[in-house]
Amino acid sequence: MNPSNRVVILTGATQGIGRATARTLAQAGCFLALAARTRDSLDTLAAELNTGSTQAIAIPTDMGDTVQAANLVRATIATFGRLDIVINNAALGVRDEVVDLDESQARRVMDVNYFGPVALIQAAIPYLKANRDGGLIINISSIVGRRAMPGIAGYCASKAALEKMAESLRIELKRDKIRVSTVYPGVTATRFNDHSLGDSPAGRGRLAGVPAKRVARAILRTIHHERRDVFITLFDRTFITVGVLWPWLMDQMLGRYTNRL
Numbered sequence: 440m441n442p443s444n445r446v447v448i449l450t451g452a453t454q455g456i457g458r459a460t461a462r463t464l465a466q467a468g469c470f471l472a473l474a475a476r477t478r479d480s481l482d483t484l485a486a487e488l489n490t491g492s493t494q495a496i497a498i499p500t501d502m503g504d505t506v507q508a509a510n511l512v513r514a515t516i517a518t519f520g521r522l523d524i525v526i527n528n529a530a531l532g533v534r535d536e537v538v539d540l541d542e543s544q545a546r547r548v549m550d551v552n553y554f555g556p557v558a559l560i561q562a563a564i565p566y567l568k569a570n571r572d573g574g575l576i577i578n579i580s581s582i583v584g585r586r587a588m589p590g591i592a593g594y595c596a597s598k599a600a601l602e603k604m605a606e607s608l609r610i611e612l613k614r615d616k617i618r619v620s621t622v623y624p625g626v627t628a629t630r631f632n633d634h635s636l637g638d639s640p641a642g643r644g645r646l647a648g649v650p651a652k653r654v655a656r657a658i659l660r661t662i663h664h665e666r667r668d669v670f671i672t673l674f675d676r677t678f679i680t681v682g683v684l685w686p687w688l689m690d691q692m693l694g695r696y697t698n699r700l
């Protein structure tokens with residue numbers, strides 16, 4: 440769809456990929472409902488983006504709380520009167536091997552990365568259905584949601600859950616003209632690892648990562664072209680392809696990469 444004048448909910452908007460996406464979508468003429476937990480950062484970003492022809496509002500939200508996730512839709516409708524696009528970008532990592540995984544941390548990750556996005560989507564569906572041309576739901580997953588890595592199983596499982604939910608949802612919503620896309624970033628240069636729960640060095644990547652802006656541009660292209668699955672780099676595509684076609688080979692490679700073999 441053409442992004443101009445579309446009303447977009449964007450979670451995790453204040454840092455990393457979310458902040459780069461907010462700026463990219465504002466330039467493309469979107470009206471933005473920006474969500475994250477930190478009010479000051481949200482207000483600063485909304486003020487920055489409000490200077491042009493677009494409008495951005497700040498809605499402090501903890502996506503780990505399903506009531507707050509659903510309220511995000513109500514607050515957006517109260518300001519803009521409509522909703523066209525939902526981007527589930529906020530997420531939290533957890534770094535620990537399965538044997539050490541803390542249950543409360545693993546549950547928090549599932550709350551933020553899976554149950555919050557589901558609640559947001561459920562609240563958004565009636566408003567997307569009401570549009571003549573439906574709407575678009577974009578979930579930001581990860582290549583490790585497709586092919587898990589050792590040391591971050593709790594995070595991989597939450598992203599896999601999001602992807603499987605999207606597979607059902609896409610078919611369920613087709614007749615309502617609501618489209619569902621999943622974006623799979625690989626390693627991206629943000630502070631995501633610093634924000635992750637768990638204190639094991641396991642799961643800390645050694646790659647530098649692509650700039651967040653590159654992922655933001657891919658998200659804008661996803662709005663334009665509404666592709667089902669979106670990858671950022673050739674490396675990411677190859678990682679997934681090898682993981683699907685030769686899973687045993689990927690086991691060997693990941694074992695070597697993480698010094699487990």
Ligand SMILES: NC(=O)c1ccc[n+]([C@@H]2O[C@H](COP(=O)([O-])OP(=O)(O)OC[C@H]3O[C@@H](n4cnc5c(N)ncnc54)[C@H](OP(=O)(O)O)[C@@H]3O)[C@@H](O)[C@H]2O)c1
Pocket residue numbers: 450451452453454455456457474475476477478480500501502503527528529530531551579580581582623624625626627628629630631632634648
């Ligand atoms: N960076 C990577 O290498 C990488 C790779 C693959 C996929 N991804 C995915 O890309 C997305 C963005 O990641 P990023 O690297 O940009 O992360 P980031 O730099 O850690 O930023 C996370 C954003 O989400 C917000 N957030 C965190 N917890 C939240 C919560 N409970 N409720 C609402 N907002 C919350 C943060 O703001 P507050 O702290 O103010 O809430 C912040 O704006 C995530 O879905 C991540 O899984 C990242």
